[in-house]
Amino acid sequence: MFSIIYLLQNILFILIIIGIFRLIFGKAIREYHSNWSTLIDGFKYSSEDFYDKVKKELLSKEIQGISTTYIYRNIGGLTSGQRKYLRVMWKEYEYDICASPFGTGFFISWWLLTKDSLANRLIKRIPFVGNFLADKLYPKTYYKIDTASMFMTYANATVQKIIKDILNEKGVRALTELEKQPVLNNIFKR
Template sequence: MIIAIILAILVIVAIFKKGIPTLHAHWNTLIDEFDYSTKDFYEKLTEELKSHGIEKIRITSKLISTGNAMSRKRLYLRVSWKNYTYDCCLAPYGKGTFISWWMYSKKTGFELLVSKIPFVGGYLVRAFFPVTYYTVDTSSMFMTYAQSSVVKVIDDITKEKGVRSLTEADKKPIMRDIFNR
C-alpha cells in the first residue's frame, strides 16, 4: 500500500514538474568595431518577433547567471512557445558586440519518469512520445522564425550605422539533434 502511494506521488510530481531542457541549436556572431545598447536591441527584437503574429509567444527579459549562483548575471531576451525556449544575448566584447542565441526544448516530467523505467523506458518513450513530422516541423518553424527575426534586426541596425552586414555564412545556426533519445 505504501509503495503504491509513493509511486502515485512520484507520478503526480513527474506530471507537474518542469522538464529538463535539451539544446536544439545555437548561433553566435561578433560584429567588430560596433557598439549597441542591449536594451535597445531587445526592444527592436521584441517588436520584430511580435510583428509576425504568432499566437501564444511569450517574450520576457531574463537575468541569467554567467557562472555559479554568486556570479554576475547577464540580461537575455527569452522567447517561449509551446515547449521551446529561445534565449538571445547581446553583449559588448572588446571593441565589438557579441550576439548569440540558444534554443532548447523541454521534455515533460512524465516523459522523463517513463524514460527511467529499467529495460523498457526507452521503448515506452518512443511509443508514447514519438518524434513526428509535426514535432520536427514545429521545432524548425520556431527556430527559423526566431533566427530570421534576429538577423533582420541586426541587418537593420548595421545598415543604419553603416557597418558591414552579416554574410550568409554568418547567419547559419549550429544544429543539434534535438530528437536523439
C-alpha cells in the first residue's frame, strides 16, 4: 500500500515538473482575445507617425496604469527580419498595433492579448481536475469580461479615430462600419 502511494506521489511530482517545463519553454502565457486589420489601398503613411498619434491619443485619456512600449516580432523564422509594433499595456491586457506600408497601400492591425497567471496555467495542467480547479480558483467573472471589453473598445476606438483623422486630412474615403469591426475569440471559454 505504501509503495502505491509513493509511486502516485512521484508520478504527480513528475507531471508537475513536466507542466512547469512545458509552461516555461512551451506555450506563451498570453492568450489571444481579438484582432482587427485593414489595408487602405493607394495610401502611404509613416508607421512612426501613426504610432506617435496613437500613443498621444491613448495617453491623453488619463487611464490609470496604461503604458506603451515598442516590441519587435519576427516576420518569419528565427533568422528573419523583424517588424515593429506599438504595445499598449493595461492591467493584464496587451494591445499590439501594427502599422506598415504594404505594396501601394498602408496596412493597420491590432491584436488584444490577455496574460494568464503562472499559477492558473499550472493548475490547468493537473490531470483530470485541473480545469475544474482553475474554474473555481480563477473564475472568469463579469468584471474580467467587462474590463477586457472596455480596454478593447477604447483602444480600437482610438485606432479608428487616428485612421479617420489621417484619411480626412489626406482626402481619402473613410472606412465603412463593416471594415471597422474586430474579430473576437472566445477567450473566456475553458
